[in-house]
Amino acid sequence: MKIVVIGAGIVGVSIARVLSMYDGLDVTVIEKQADVGWGASKANTSIIHPGHEENPREHPLRSKLCVEGNRMWRTWVKELDIPARWPGELMVFTSSEEEREARRYVELAKLNGVTGVRVVYDRELRNLEPWVNPAATGAVYAPTAGTISPFEAVIAIAENAVENGVKLLTETEARRIIVKGGVVEGVETNRGFVEADVVVNAAGIHADEVSHSAGVEEEFRIRPRKGEYLIYDEDASVKPARILHTVPTPLTKGVYALTTVHGNLLVGPTAEDLPYEAKEDVSTTDKGLKLLSREASKLLKELPPKSKVVRTFAGLRPEPPKGQWLIRAYTDPWGFLNVAGIRSPGFTAAPAIASYVVQLIAETYDIQLRRREKWNPYRVGPTRVNGVGLDAVDSIIRKNPDYGEILCYCRMVSKAEVLEAVERMKTIGVKPTLDGVKFRVYAGLGKCQGSFCRWRVAAVLSQATGVPLYKVAVGAEPYAFGDVKVLLKGDPSASEGV
Numbered sequence: 001m002k003i004v005v006i007g008a009g010i011v012g013v014s015i016a017r018v019l020s021m022y023d024g025l026d027v028t029v030i031e032k033q034a035d036v037g038w039g040a041s042k043a044n045t046s047i048i049h050p051g052h053e054e055n056p057r058e059h060p061l062r063s064k065l066c067v068e069g070n071r072m073w074r075t076w077v078k079e080l081d082i083p084a085r086w087p088g089e090l091m092v093f094t095s096s097e098e099e100r101e102a103r104r105y106v107e108l109a110k111l112n113g114v115t116g117v118r119v120v121y122d123r124e125l126r127n128l129e130p131w132v133n134p135a136a137t138g139a140v141y142a143p144t145a146g147t148i149s150p151f152e153a154v155i156a157i158a159e160n161a162v163e164n165g166v167k168l169l170t171e172t173e174a175r176r177i178i179v180k181g182g183v184v185e186g187v188e189t190n191r192g193f194v195e196a197d198v199v200v201n202a203a204g205i206h207a208d209e210v211s212h213s214a215g216v217e218e219e220f221r222i223r224p225r226k227g228e229y230l231i232y233d234e235d236a237s238v239k240p241a242r243i244l245h246t247v248p249t250p251l252t253k254g255v256y257a258l259t260t261v262h263g264n265l266l267v268g269p270t271a272e273d274l275p276y277e278a279k280e281d282v283s284t285t286d287k288g289l290k291l292l293s294r295e296a297s298k299l300l301k302e303l304p305p306k307s308k309v310v311r312t313f314a315g316l317r318p319e320p321p322k323g324q325w326l327i328r329a330y331t332d333p334w335g336f337l338n339v340a341g342i343r344s345p346g347f348t349a350a351p352a353i354a355s356y357v358v359q360l361i362a363e364t365y366d367i368q369l370r371r372r373e374k375w376n377p378y379r380v381g382p383t384r385v386n387g388v389g390l391d392a393v394d395s396i397i398r399k400n401p402d403y404g405e406i407l408c409y410c411r412m413v414s415k416a417e418v419l420e421a422v423e424r425m426k427t428i429g430v431k432p433t434l435d436g437v438k439f440r441v442y443a444g445l446g447k448c449q450g451s452f453c454r455w456r457v458a459a460v461l462s463q464a465t466g467v468p469l470y471k472v473a474v475g476a477e478p479y480a481f482g483d484v485k486v487l488l489k490g491d492p493s494a495s496e497g498v
Ligand SMILES: Cc1cc2nc3c(=O)[nH]c(=O)nc-3n(C[C@H](O)[C@H](O)[C@H](O)COP(=O)(O)OP(=O)(O)OC[C@H]3O[C@@H](n4cnc5c(N)ncnc54)[C@H](O)[C@@H]3O)c2cc1C
Pocket: 006, 007, 008, 009, 010, 011, 012, 030, 031, 032, 033, 036, 037, 038, 039, 040, 041, 042, 043, 044, 045, 046, 047, 048, 049, 172, 173, 174, 175, 202, 203, 204, 205, 206, 207, 210, 226, 227, 228, 269, 315, 316, 317, 318, 342, 343, 344, 345, 346, 347, 348, 349
C-alpha cells in the first residue's frame, strides 16, 4: 500500500516514523521546502507541555494526545538522541486574581491525569527558581514539563524514518490531490505526479488549502497567529532553572522565559492574529519585542541587557476555527486524511498524534497492521567537539584532523562536523544548505550568528557538493547576492534580477 504524507514538520515526520514500523507500507513524505522542519516546527517555544493547560471538556482529543505525547517523548528523545531536558515549569502569579486563574490548572491537571501539579509559595518557589521575580506571590508547579531542540527533533525523526525505508522528497510541493471516482489516486506536485492509495495531509498552516484541493472541508480555514521571540546570548548570566511563564489568556499560553537546551535564555511568544493571507509573515516588530521584555520582567528578577539579544524570530501558529485540531479520515474521497490545524501543543502531542493517525488509517481503510521485525528504533546524533574533554578531542582529532579545523568559533564547530552534516543531509535526500548545517551542527547559531563562519562553512559546502560558492543556499535563497554574486561568478549577467 502506498501512503503519501504531505509536510515534513514534526507531525508529518512523526506519522512517517510510526508508519515505518509496519510491514507492507510504502511511505513517501513530500515537503515543499529544501529541508525538513522549516515551518512552525522550528520556530516555537520548544516546550513539551505536561497537559495541565488543556481543557478536556472543550478539547478532549487535544488533552489526551498532549499528555500521551509528553510521556512518549521521554522514549523518543532517548531512542533518537535528541537534546531535551525535563526541568518542570512554573506558572507564576503576582496577584490574587491571577492566583485564582492559575489554580484552575491544578484542577485540569487532575482531570487529565497529569501528576505532581501543585501550587508553591515563598521559599519553595524561590528554591525551585532562584531567578524568579521577588514580586511573584506563588506559582503552579508542573514537574513533567520539558524542553527540546525542536529542529533537531524533526531532523532526527526524519533520519530514523528514512533509515526504516521512508522516502523523503524535498522541494516538492503538493498542488492538488487527485481523486477519481471518489477514490484518492495520488498527489500532483511541482515535480510530477506521486501515486498514493492514502494521502495524509500534514501541511501545517497550508493544510486547509491542501484539504480544499481534495474537495474536503471547504469551509475550514487556518489563520496565522504570530508569535515573536527574543533569544539571548549563551553567556548572558540569567539562566532560569525551570520553564517560567505568565498565567495563560484565551489567546495564548502566556509569555515564557526558559533556558533552551542550547543554553540560551529564550523569551516569548507574543500572540497576534494576522490576516488569512499573511501565512508567510514571520517578521518581528518593535511593539512585539517590547511587550516580551515587559512580560519577561514580570517573571524574572532581572533581564540581561538588550545588547545580549543575539536574535529575534517569529513563528506562525496554524490556528484552526475554535482551536480544534482537525484529525479525520474520509471515505469520500476514500483514502484522504486531514491532520490539520495542529496548533499548540502540537509539538508535544506529535508522537501521540502519529500513533492515533496510524490506527485511524488502519481502522478506516481496513488495513491489518503487522509490526516489522527489523524496524530500527535508534538513531545516533552527530559527533561534536564542543563540550568534549581535551583528551577526547585529542583522540578524535588524531583519527580525523578535520575535527581540529574549527570553522565556527562561537559554537566551536569543526570542518569534520560540517562535512558530517552534509553527508546526513544527502543521506535523507535533502539539499545541503547553510541553514541545514546550522540546525544540525550549530555552525552560525552562536553570538555572531554566522558573521564570522558563514563564508567558511559555505566554502566547505561548495567543495563537498560541487555547487559553485555563489549558488550555495542559506535557506531557500542563494548565499551570494548583488555584487558578491557577480564577483564570485565573474559574470555580470549573474546580477540580472538582483
Ligand atoms: C509561536 C509558536 C509557539 C509554539 N510553542 C509550542 C510549544 O512550546 N510546545 C508545543 O507543543 N507546541 C508549540 N507550538 C505548536 C507547534 O509548533 C505546532 O503545533 C507544530 O509545529 C505543528 O507541526 P506541523 O508538522 O503540523 O506543521 P509545520 O511544522 O508547519 O509543518 C508543515 C510542513 O508542511 C509543508 N508544506 C506546507 N504546504 C505544503 C505543500 N503544499 N506541499 C508540501 N509541503 C507543504 C511546510 O513547508 C512544512 O514544512 C507553537 C507554535 C508556534 C507557532
